[in-house]
Amino acid sequence: MTGRKPSLSIPAEANTAAWFFLAPALLLIGVFFFLPVAASLLLSVTDFDIYGIANASNTRFVGLQNYVKLLHTPDFWKALKNTFYFAFVGGPLTIAVSLGAALLLNSKLVRFKGFFRTIYFTPFVTTLVAVAIVWRYLYHTRYGLFNYGLSKVGVAPIDWLGDPHWAMPAIILMAVWKSFGYNMLIFIAGLQAVPEELYDAAEIDGAGAFRRFFSITLPMLAPTLVFISVITMIGYFQLFAEPYVMTQGGPLRSTTSVVLLMYEEGFRWWRMGYAAAIAFVLFVVILIATLLQFRLQRGERA
Amino acid sequence: MSARESVMDSARQRQRIERVVLYTLLIIGAFLAMLPMVWMVSASLMPSGQASTYPPHFFPTRITFAHYTDLFTRLDLGRNLLNSAFVSFVVTFASLFINSLAGYAFAKLRFRGRDRLFRALSTGLVLPVQVAMLPLFLLLKNMGLINTYWGVIIPGLSSIFGIFLVRQYALAIPDEMLDAARVDGASEFRIFWSIVVPGIMPILATLSIWTFLATWNDFMWPLIVLSDASHYTLPVALANLSGEHVQDTELMMAGSVLTVIPVMLVFLFLQRYYIQGVMAGSVKG
Numbered sequence: 001m002t003g004r005k006p007s008l009s010i011p012a013e014a015n016t017a018a019w020f021f022l023a024p025a026l027l028l029i030g031v032f033f034f035l036p037v038a039a040s041l042l043l044s045v046t047d048f049d050i051y052g053i054a055n056a057s058n059t060r061f062v063g064l065q066n067y068v069k070l071l072h073t074p075d076f077w078k079a080l081k082n083t084f085y086f087a088f089v090g091g092p093l094t095i096a097v098s099l100g101a102a103l104l105l106n107s108k109l110v111r112f113k114g115f116f117r118t119i120y121f122t123p124f125v126t127t128l129v130a131v132a133i134v135w136r137y138l139y140h141t142r143y144g145l146f147n148y149g150l151s152k153v154g155v156a157p158i159d160w161l162g163d164p165h166w167a168m169p170a171i172i173l174m175a176v177w178k179s180f181g182y183n184m185l186i187f188i189a190g191l192q193a194v195p196e197e198l199y200d201a202a203e204i205d206g207a208g209a210f211r212r213f214f215s216i217t218l219p220m221l222a223p224t225l226v227f228i229s230v231i232t233m234i235g236y237f238q239l240f241a242e243p244y245v246m247t248q249g250g251p252l253r254s255t256t257s258v259v260l261l262m263y264e265e266g267f268r269w270w271r272m273g274y275a276a277a278i279a280f281v282l283f284v285v286i287l288i289a290t291l292l293q294f295r296l297q298r299g300e301r302a
Numbered sequence: 303m304s305a306r307e308s309v310m311d312s313a314r315q316r317q318r319i320e321r322v323v324l325y326t327l328l329i330i331g332a333f334l335a336m337l338p339m340v341w342m343v344s345a346s347l348m349p350s351g352q353a354s355t356y357p358p359h360f361f362p363t364r365i366t367f368a369h370y371t372d373l374f375t376r377l378d379l380g381r382n383l384l385n386s387a388f389v390s391f392v393v394t395f396a397s398l399f400i401n402s403l404a405g406y407a408f409a410k411l412r413f414r415g416r417d418r419l420f421r422a423l424s425t426g427l428v429l430p431v432q433v434a435m436l437p438l439f440l441l442l443k444n445m446g447l448i449n450t451y452w453g454v455i456i457p458g459l460s461s462i463f464g465i466f467l468v469r470q471y472a473l474a475i476p477d478e479m480l481d482a483a484r485v486d487g488a489s490e491f492r493i494f495w496s497i498v499v500p501g502i503m504p505i506l507a508t509l510s511i512w513t514f515l516a517t518w519n520d521f522m523w524p525l526i527v528l529s530d531a532s533h534y535t536l537p538v539a540l541a542n543l544s545g546e547h548v549q550d551t552e553l554m555m556a557g558s559v560l561t562v563i564p565v566m567l568v569f570l571f572l573q574r575y576y577i578q579g580v581m582a583g584s585v586k587g
Contacts (some may be wrong), residue, residue: 028456
């Protein structure tokens with residue numbers, strides 16, 4: 001559309017200006033995002049690899065072979081399982097901690113709210129790679145502060161990042177610390193929108209703190225909760241830098257996530273067709289999880 | 303003492319206990335939230351080896367800046383600091399301009415197919431960026447941009463989310479104001495620059511801080527695009543260093559401080575805009 005046929009309601013100059021304003025953004029997003037996404041689907045049905053990078057004519061169409069191969073690869077299932085573990089344990093844990101912090105900060109009895117809010121939010125803005133390195137030392141079996149603290153209450157040293165059973169919980173703990181502050185802010189905004197009169201009325205009716213939380217706060221927060229679950233899950237499904245820096249996906253691949261697997265296959269071994277198939281599976285998983293959460297919310301309302 | 307007074311008294315008593323519990327929890331929380339950062343700074347000032355002792359030292363027995371000197375001399379991390387600063391500033395300012403032009407056009411300019419186009423663009427919000435990475439790498443390779451700053455910068459120059467955010471905010475600009483300027487003969491760009499931009503300043507402030515922090519902290523894409531240590535952004539250089547110098551705890555902590563300090567400063571000075579943006583529920587993580 002070039003604005004050659006201006007209608008009565010749309011002046012030609014405004015029309016032309018609009019396309020000038022949009023052109024840079026649409027061009028950039030089209031060429032450097034939508035085009036690659038579409039190409040990724042094509043790439044996933046080819047055997048594009050290091051020979052393909054040298055010369056594209058070395059690439060063949062292989063149909064769904066990459067996907068079939070994925071389903072028969074234990075490492076892929078392991079990565080999927082690890083990612084689910086991280087998202088479905090770490091996600092709810094993060095949300096619970098965020099909600100707890102928001103409730104504390106929303107209390108009328110507390111002062112210095114801005115001070116505490118800043119402190120709680122700070123981990124969220126820090127550089128993931130840097131804090132992952134810091135936490136790697138905090139988790140050190142001999143010298144780390146974690147095991148030192150635990151030794152004070154009589155717990156034997158845990159090999160946090162070296163034991164396949166503990167490595168993922170260790171990463172989850174760090175992720176909770178890093179990201180709860182963001183959700184906390186959104187929860188505070190949600191809590192402030194709950195009408196004060198509801199609590200006053202409940203108090204007069206003799207409802208205790210727990211009763212008030214479950215029959216007023218939680219239902220009123222439902223839309224916020226759905227929003228937060230969706231964005232937290234989407235973010236957690238994309239787990240990459242934490243295992244890359246802290247464990248390199250080990251021990252025994254117990255922290256290899258789907259994105260880390262995609263990175264290794266695509267950018268370390270240059271099996272790009274195969275890696276593209278992994279990326280698409282990730283997309284489908286995220287899409288299903290998102291739709292499911294919106295469906296659940298609608299189901300509850302009906 | 304009347305019954306009424308004793309009820310008030312016990313209510314006051316309960317409130318006092320409640321307050322003590324609340325503050326105790328808040329202070330424990332603040333302690334846990336700050337502990338890793340405080341230890342990072344503290345360990346970065348320790349003499350070599352002191353961070354790896356049992357029982358652990360929490361504070362240095364003697365403060366040394368030797369590890370910071372090391373970072374800038376032997377390891378040349380100053381170079382990577384500049385790379386990060388350059389990439390982050392260019393992406394922030396360029397994307398701010400490009401996204402606000404488009405966001406404003408979607409909000410206020412009338413053209414055929416506008417809403418359909420905007421809906422189509424919005425579908426991109428559900429696509430994880432990792433899906434685009436493999437072909438994007440090949441595309442940039444063909445353009446000769448692998449292992450250049452532009453390979454990192456170009457994909458960040460415009461974002462659907464940024465356009466989305468500006469559009470939401472620009473919708474509130476009154477049409478009469480824009481039409482009056484048109485009647486006065488102002489060009490469309492002039493209207494954008496002298497009426498729209500000042501009007502959407504708050505969201506531009508939020509968006510710019512958000513973009514700066516996200517670009518500075520980004521790891522995966524720079525890791526893929528940059529292959530030469532002199533081109534690395536700070537997080538990539540740091541991750542690379544942590545493989546080689548895993549035993550040098552104090553040195554690695556100094557490197558972490560160097561990486562985190564700039565974003566912390568930006569956040570602490572501008573947190574008002576940043577937090578407002580998040581609280582409005584308008585910025586996604």
